[in-house]
Amino acid sequence: MDDILVARDGHVLRITLNRPEARNALRTRTLAEIAATLEDAADDDAVRVVVLTGGAVFAAGADVREMAALDTVGVMNDRRPAHWKTIARFPKPIVAAVNGYALGGGCELAMHADLIVAGETALFGQPEINLGIIPGAGGTQRLVRAVGKALAAKMVLTGQPLSARDALAAGLVSEVTQPELTLERAEALAQAIAAKPPLAVRMAKEALLAAQETTLSGGLDFERKAFTVLAATEDRREGVTAFLEKRKPEFRGA
Amino acid sequence: MTDTTTILFAVENGVARLTLNRPDTLNAFTRAMHEEVRAALKTVARDDAIRCLLLTGAGRGFCAGQDLNDRVRTEGGPAPDLGESLDSLYNPLIRSLRRLEKPVVVAVNGVAAGSGANVALAGDIVLAARSASFIQSFARLGLVPDAGGSWVLPRLVGHARATALAMLAERVTAEEAERLGMIWRCVDDDALATEAESLAHRLAAMPTRGLGLIKRALNASLSNTLDAQLDLERDLQRLAGRTEDYREGVAAFVEKRQPAFKGM
Numbered sequence: 001m002d003d004i005l006v007a008r009d010g011h012v013l014r015i016t017l018n019r020p021e022a023r024n025a026l027r028t029r030t031l032a033e034i035a036a037t038l039e040d041a042a043d044d045d046a047v048r049v050v051v052l053t054g055g056a057v058f059a060a061g062a063d064v065r066e067m068a069a070l071d072t073v074g075v076m077n078d079r080r081p082a083h084w085k086t087i088a089r090f091p092k093p094i095v096a097a098v099n100g101y102a103l104g105g106g107c108e109l110a111m112h113a114d115l116i117v118a119g120e121t122a123l124f125g126q127p128e129i130n131l132g133i134i135p136g137a138g139g140t141q142r143l144v145r146a147v148g149k150a151l152a153a154k155m156v157l158t159g160q161p162l163s164a165r166d167a168l169a170a171g172l173v174s175e176v177t178q179p180e181l182t183l184e185r186a187e188a189l190a191q192a193i194a195a196k197p198p199l200a201v202r203m204a205k206e207a208l209l210a211a212q213e214t215t216l217s218g219g220l221d222f223e224r225k226a227f228t229v230l231a232a233t234e235d236r237r238e239g240v241t242a243f244l245e246k247r248k249p250e251f252r253g254a
Numbered sequence: 255m256t257d258t259t260t261i262l263f264a265v266e267n268g269v270a271r272l273t274l275n276r277p278d279t280l281n282a283f284t285r286a287m288h289e290e291v292r293a294a295l296k297t298v299a300r301d302d303a304i305r306c307l308l309l310t311g312a313g314r315g316f317c318a319g320q321d322l323n324d325r326v327r328t329e330g331g332p333a334p335d336l337g338e339s340l341d342s343l344y345n346p347l348i349r350s351l352r353r354l355e356k357p358v359v360v361a362v363n364g365v366a367a368g369s370g371a372n373v374a375l376a377g378d379i380v381l382a383a384r385s386a387s388f389i390q391s392f393a394r395l396g397l398v399p400d401a402g403g404s405w406v407l408p409r410l411v412g413h414a415r416a417t418a419l420a421m422l423a424e425r426v427t428a429e430e431a432e433r434l435g436m437i438w439r440c441v442d443d444d445a446l447a448t449e450a451e452s453l454a455h456r457l458a459a460m461p462t463r464g465l466g467l468i469k470r471a472l473n474a475s476l477s478n479t480l481d482a483q484l485d486l487e488r489d490l491q492r493l494a495g496r497t498e499d500y501r502e503g504v505a506a507f508v509e510k511r512q513p514a515f516k517g518m
Contacts, residue, residue: 178470178489 003030006037011048011194012187013041017059024054026105027063028080034109035086042091045253048194048201050090051186052113053097058122059106064131084137087112091202093193097186098122099179103161108137111146114205116172117186118164119179124172125161145212146172197235197251203227260287262312263294268305268458268517269451270298277313280365282321288343295350305517306458307354308450309377310361316386319368340400344369348402351376352473355466357457361450362386362428362437372403375410378469379453380437382428383446388436393423409476410436461499462517 005016015037017024024030034052041047070078087109096113103125110116110124118124126139134140135156144152147162147170155162167173177185193201203226210222230236234254242249262273272294274281281287298304311317325334351358351373360377367389374380374388382388390399390407398404399420408416411434419426428440441449457465467490475483494500499515506513 178493180493181489 001033001037003027004033004037008047009187010191011046012051012190013037013047013049014051014053014187017052017054020055020057022063023057023060023101024106025061025063026059026109027066028078028083030063031080031083031087035083038087038090045198048092048198049190050092050094051097051183051190052094052109053183053186054099054106057100058096058098058102059109060101061104061106061127080137084108084112088138091205092198093190093201093205095186095190095193097183098124098164098173099182101125101161104128104135104139105137108135108139108142111138111142111172114208115174115186115189116167117175117177117182117189118167118173119182120164120176121179122164122167122173122176122182123161124155124164124167125159126156127159127161129157130159143172146170195251197233197239198253199233199235200230203230259290260284261290261294263290263297265301265304267455268303269308269454270294270301270304270306271308271310271454272298273310273312274317275312276321277311277315279321279323280315280318280367281311281313281370282318283343283369284321284324285343288347291347292350295347295354298356299350299354302517305356305460305462306454307356307358308361308454309358309374310447310450311363313364315364315370316362316366317370317373318365319370319391336397344401347373348376352402352469355469356462357454357460357465357469359450359454359457361446362388363446365389367391369401369403372399372401372406375406375436376402379457381439381441381446381450381453382431382437383443384428384440385443386428388426388428388431389423390420391423393421407436410434458517459515461497461503461515463497464494464499467494 003017003019005018007014007016015034017030019025019030038050041050093115094113095115095117096110097117098110099119099122101123102110103123104127107124107126126135126143128135128139135143140152140156143155147155151162151170154160162170162172164173164176168176175185207219207223207226211219214222235251238251239249260274260276262271262275264271272291274287276282276284276287298307320339327333357379358377360374360380362374362380362382364383364386366374366386368391371388371390390403392399399407404420407419411419415434418424426434426436428437431437432440471483471486471490474486478486498518502515503513
C-alpha cells in the first residue's frame with residue numbers, strides 16, 4: 001500500500017491516509033487502496049469495525065493535478081466511482097477520526113463513515129465550486145441528508161467550510177473532542193462497537209443506511225425484517241438471557 | 255524576521271518581546287502594523303523555543319487603537335467598511351492571542367485606548383504602569399467596543415461597570431483597573447519593565463504545554479456549563495498527564511529538588 005497504512009487492534013482495523021506531503025489529497029490509487037482494504041475486511045470475520053483517519057489533516061480534497069489530466073473520456077473511464085461504491089457498500093461500521101481539513105473528496109470520504117469524531121479545529125467543506133465543478137462522490141447528496149438544504153447549499157455554492165462545532169450542531173459529526181484525543185476517542189468508540197454482537201451491528205448499519213434511501217413505511221418494513229432475522233441468532237438469545245440473569249453477555253458472533 | 259518598522263521583535267531565553275513601535279501616534283494600529291504583528295505571532299506560535307510572549311508599547315503610550323488618519327473620509331468618498339477591518343485585521347489578532355498555547359504577558363506602559371485597550375485585555379496576565387490608563391473610547395465616535403472588548407469587559411468587571419465604561423468612554427486608571435479585576439497588577443512606572451520581564455521569564459520556565467492547556471480550559475469556562483467544563487478538564491488533564499514536564503514535576507517533588515521544565 002503506497003497511500004495508506006493499515007493496522008489491526010483486536011477486532012478494529014485502522015486505515016490511516018498516508019500522503020502527508022499532499023495533505024492526503026485523494027488520488028485514484030488512494031481510493032483503490034481503501035476500497036481493496038475494505039473488500040478484504042468485509043470478508044474477514046476478525047474485523048468488526050474500521051477506523052479511518054488521516055493524522056494532522058484528514059484529507060484536503062481530490063488530487064487536483066491528477067484530475068486536471070482527465071478529459072471527458074477520461075472522466076467516463078474513471079475508476080473512482082467504482083471505488084467509492086465499494087467503500088459505500090462496506091457492511092461493517094466505519095468510524096472516521098477527523099482532524100484538520102476534510103475538504104471536497106475528504107469530506108465525502110468522511111461522510112461514508114457511520115460515525116465521525118472531529119477534533120475542535122477540524123474543518124469540513126465542499127469547495128469544488130471554486131474549480132468549476134461540483135462534488136462527485138456524495139458531497140451534495142449525503143451532505144443535504146446530513147445537514148439539511150440551507151446549510152448544504154451555503155457550503156456547496158460558496159465553498160465555505162464548516163467548523164467542527166457547527167458540524168456537530170448541524171448533525172454532520174457525532175462528537176467533537178480535543179484534537180490530540182480525536183483518534184483515541186474514535187478508537188474507543190470503535191472498540192465499544194466491536195464488542196457488540198456483530199450480526200446485530202451489521203443489521204443496524206444496513207437499517208440506518210436504508211433510512212436514507214426509502215420511504216418511512218418501506219424503512220419500517222426493512223427494520224422489522226432485520227429485527228426478525230436477528231431473532232434467530234445465538235447472540236440474541238445470549239443477550240436476552242444475560243440481561244434477565246443480570247450478568248454480562250458473552251457474544252460469539254453467531 | 256525581515257525588517258520591521260512598526261514593531262520591534264526579539265527573542266531571548268524563551269521570551270519573545272513584541273513592542274508596538276509607532277510612538278509618534280501612541281502606537282496606533284495601521285494595516286502595516288497589523289501585518290507585522292501577525293507575522294510575529296506566527297513565529298511565536300511555531301517556535302518551540304519561545305515559551306512566553308511579552309507584549310508592550312514603545313514611548314509614552316501602549317496603544318491608542320485604530321489610527322484615525324486611515325479613516326478620514328474624503329469629500330463625497332465612500333464610508334470605510336469597519337466590519338472588513340475587524341474581519342481581516344482585529345478579529346484574527348484577538349483570535350490568535352486567545353488561541354496561542356503559550357502565556358501572553360502584557361505590559362501596559364501608557365494609555366490603552368479603544369481597540370488598544372482590548373488587545374491588552376486579550377492577553378493572559380496584564381500589568382500596567384501606575385500612570386497608564388484604559389479607555390473604551392469607541393462611544394466618542396459612535397462606535398462599539400471591538401477587538402473582543404464587548405465580550406471580555408463584562409466578564410472581567412461585570413455587566414453594570416462594563417456598560418458604564420463603554421457608554422461613557424470613561425478613563426480607568428491602572429490602579430482602578432487592578433481594583434476592578436480588569437487586569438492583574440498595577441505597578442510603579444519605573445518598575446513595569448523589570449517586573450514584566452521577570453514575570454515573562456518566570457512563565458517561560460514553567461511547563462509550557464500545561465500553561466497552554468490552562469488557557470484552553472479558562473477560555474472555554476467563560477461560556478461553559480459546569481458539566482461541560484468538568485468533561486473538558488477530564489480531556490485536558492489526560493493530555494497534561496502525558497507531558498514530559500508532568501513526569502519531571504512529579505519526579506522533582508518526590509526527589510525533593512527543583513524541577514527543570516522543558517516546555518514539553
